[in-house]
Amino acid sequence: MSPLSAYLLLSSFLFSIGLAGALTRRNAILVLIGIELMLNAANLNFIAFWRYGPHPEALTGVMFAIFSISVAAAEAAVGLSIILAVYRHSKTTNLDQLNSMKG
Amino acid sequence: MTISFLLLAAITIIGTAAAMTLKNLVHCVLALTLGLVGLAALYLQLGAQFVGFTQILVYVGAVAILAAFAVMMTRSANQTLTQTASSFRASGALIAVLVFAVLAWAIYSGTSKQPILSAQPEGTVGQVGVALMHHFVLPLEVIGLLLTAALIGAGILAMDEHRGNR
Amino acid sequence: MPEMIDQIFVVIKHWLMGYVPGALQPIASAILSVVPVMIAFPLLFAITTVLERKGLGRMQNRYGPNRAGWFGILQPMADGVKSLTKEDIVPRTADQLVHYLAPVVMVIASFLVYAVLPIGRNMVIANLNAGVLFFFAVGSVVELSVFMAGWSSHSKYSLLGAMRAIAQMISYEMPLVLSSVVAIMAAGSLSTVSIVNMQAGYTGIWPHWYVFTPWGITGFIIFMIAATAESNRCPFDMPEGESEIIAGYFIEYSGFKFALFFLAEYLGMFATSAMAITFFLGGWAAPFSFLTWIPSYFWFFAKLLTIIFMFIWVRGTLPRLRMDQLMNFAWKFMLPLSLINIVGAGIWHFMAAGFARWGVVSLLIVLSCVLLSRGLRRNKWFHVRTYRYAS
Numbered sequence: 001m002s003p004l005s006a007y008l009l010l011s012s013f014l015f016s017i018g019l020a021g022a023l024t025r026r027n028a029i030l031v032l033i034g035i036e037l038m039l040n041a042a043n044l045n046f047i048a049f050w051r052y053g054p055h056p057e058a059l060t061g062v063m064f065a066i067f068s069i070s071v072a073a074a075e076a077a078v079g080l081s082i083i084l085a086v087y088r089h090s091k092t093t094n095l096d097q098l099n100s101m102k103g
Numbered sequence: 104m105t106i107s108f109l110l111l112a113a114i115t116i117i118g119t120a121a122a123m124t125l126k127n128l129v130h131c132v133l134a135l136t137l138g139l140v141g142l143a144a145l146y147l148q149l150g151a152q153f154v155g156f157t158q159i160l161v162y163v164g165a166v167a168i169l170a171a172f173a174v175m176m177t178r179s180a181n182q183t184l185t186q187t188a189s190s191f192r193a194s195g196a197l198i199a200v201l202v203f204a205v206l207a208w209a210i211y212s213g214t215s216k217q218p219i220l221s222a223q224p225e226g227t228v229g230q231v232g233v234a235l236m237h238h239f240v241l242p243l244e245v246i247g248l249l250l251t252a253a254l255i256g257a258g259i260l261a262m263d264e265h266r267g268n269r
Numbered sequence: 270m271p272e273m274i275d276q277i278f279v280v281i282k283h284w285l286m287g288y289v290p291g292a293l294q295p296i297a298s299a300i301l302s303v304v305p306v307m308i309a310f311p312l313l314f315a316i317t318t319v320l321e322r323k324g325l326g327r328m329q330n331r332y333g334p335n336r337a338g339w340f341g342i343l344q345p346m347a348d349g350v351k352s353l354t355k356e357d358i359v360p361r362t363a364d365q366l367v368h369y370l371a372p373v374v375m376v377i378a379s380f381l382v383y384a385v386l387p388i389g390r391n392m393v394i395a396n397l398n399a400g401v402l403f404f405f406a407v408g409s410v411v412e413l414s415v416f417m418a419g420w421s422s423h424s425k426y427s428l429l430g431a432m433r434a435i436a437q438m439i440s441y442e443m444p445l446v447l448s449s450v451v452a453i454m455a456a457g458s459l460s461t462v463s464i465v466n467m468q469a470g471y472t473g474i475w476p477h478w479y480v481f482t483p484w485g486i487t488g489f490i491i492f493m494i495a496a497t498a499e500s501n502r503c504p505f506d507m508p509e510g511e512s513e514i515i516a517g518y519f520i521e522y523s524g525f526k527f528a529l530f531f532l533a534e535y536l537g538m539f540a541t542s543a544m545a546i547t548f549f550l551g552g553w554a555a556p557f558s559f560l561t562w563i564p565s566y567f568w569f570f571a572k573l574l575t576i577i578f579m580f581i582w583v584r585g586t587l588p589r590l591r592m593d594q595l596m597n598f599a600w601k602f603m604l605p606l607s608l609i610n611i612v613g614a615g616i617w618h619f620m621a622a623g624f625a626r627w628g629v630v631s632l633l634i635v636l637s638c639v640l641l642s643r644g645l646r647r648n649k650w651f652h653v654r655t656y657r658y659a660s
Contacts, residue, residue: 008210
């Protein structure tokens with residue numbers, strides 16, 4: 001098993017862990033954490049392909065990972081503030097109880 | 104498959120698995136931090152210095168603390184979590200296992216035929232800076248705009264509405 | 270001969286490495302580089318505790334500790350014995366694992382940043398290509414350990430203190446990083462060794478330190494203020510103000526863990542001071558060209574002790590800032606000023622050498638200082654000052 005496929009297997013395993021968490025947990029913050037984990041797994045994929053693939057001097061994988069980290073941080077900030085606003089309105093973060101569109 | 108890769112992979116998997124399965128939310132956030140530090144160490148092992156240190160600075164230094172603050176402010180740390188229906192959790196886990204199976208099959212059938220370059224590429228910070236200013240200047244400006252919009256938006260969303268006039 | 274004394278530690282290390290078999294060379298090299306630093310800086314911490322208490326005492330017109338030895342010099346020994354033999358009380362409702370790990374994480378993060386500091390000529394543990402980024406990245410792990418300490422103690426005082434401390438540290442992290450960007454721009458590299466090497470030249474007898482330029486002195490002042498806030502020192506010690514919140518986030522820690530927090534806080538203070546020396550004060554370079562025969566590590570520690578003395582002096586002089594005053598100061602004054610400082614450094618780089626660029630950049634920085642400080646006082650925009658006395 002080549003080093004590249006080892007890293008790719010690891011990143012797909014992390015992706016499926018994040019997916020399992022985002023699908024099964026009922027607290028909104030943990031769903032957001034699962035999504036962050038999926039983004040991180042994709043970043044690892046990019047860096048592994050940059051290291052072991054053709055044309056690493058173009059730095060494409062590194063660039064994409066940098067921009068992905070920035071976008072993920074911005075999305076985490078906005079997502080967590082939305083969760084705070086929802087909590088202030090309905091006093092819960094349990095996703096099963098946020099099931100009615102009240103005014 | 105060196106020893107260091109196995110060790111770091113074990114740390115990352117333990118951290119992220121704990122983050123998704125623990126009951127206490129603050130423990131979940133701290134385990135996520137451990138997993139992210141493991142990922143940063145993997146980036147450093149792959150030779151991407153800038154990305155590794157940026158990962159620690161942004162994720163551990165900001166996103167994890169933000170999640171911890173959100174956990175504290177929504178009082179989720181003190182709530183007792185009731186049991187979800189077991190069929191719900193089983194179907195979620197099944198979907199994740201299926202996704203992993205498909206991806207693993209794709210990896211095995213794909214990368215065994217590709218040429219693997221083993222020379223360590225040079226990803227110095229100077230080259231990253233030059234690339235950011237020449238090739239990737241448009242995404243850089245767009246990211247700046249996006250981060251400004253996210254900053255203002257997050258501030259407005261989390262602001263207390265009933266403050267009144269100051 | 271002066272070069273021999275200057276490089277004495279490097280020579281000793283190479284001589285010892287000659288006795289190590291080939292397979293163990295990397296490990297031995299790492300250990301031989303790390304052990305002197307791990308001995309020197311905790312020793313400096315011990316000396317600083319007694320210096321601070323005596324210095325504060327003399328400024329407050331009293332003697333400091335003078336019982337433990339000759340003029341109190343053995344006070345750190347007494348403190349060490351006390352903290353090691355005290356009972357380690359952990360609250361029953363506290364989160365045991367996180368409570369145990371918080372001081373450990375803080376000490377690890379505080380020690381790890383010393384890997385990129387150039388203590389002398391050719392004396393750095395790891396010459397990383399992105400050394401400055403490593404420093405700020407690992408320095409931001411301290412905030413996580415503050416949160417762990419505050420939350421795991423399960424007490425309202427500690428949680429409140431931790432939230433305040435984290436808010437303060439995050440707010441002041443941005444001026445800290447942005448004010449160091451000017452030094453990075455001028456040196457053209459993120460490696461601490463090359464930043465110091467760029468400042469090691471002399472024109473006549475005057476050194477090329479970055480602090481002797483208008484953007485350099487502004488950057489140095491902003492960096493020092495932000496470093497004071499990052500280590501929760503007076504006048505920014507609202508999170509651990511003893512008269513208000515009784516030690517804040519480490520209120521439930523006793524004995525050796527408290528000593529570890531203390532150690533980590535002082536080590537962080539030394540590390541940011543050493544970084545300020547690296548960025549602005551020329552690292553291990555001598556102040557005048559006729560003094561270069563004195564070894565480089567001597568100059569480094571002399572500058573470090575001077576900055577520590579300034580910290581102690583400020584602690585004994587200024588009152589404590591309130592939380593909202595502190596945050597206003599960070600976001601509405603220091604952050605815009607550091608951004609304008611970066612613009613000033615860019616203008617400096619592109620103008621020709623001479624008096625013109627001194628004038629332009631100084632005018633820009635002074636004007637923005639005046640305008641920002643007027644803007645901080647909310648309803649007093651360009652009014653004539655009136656004085657009202659009690660009648």
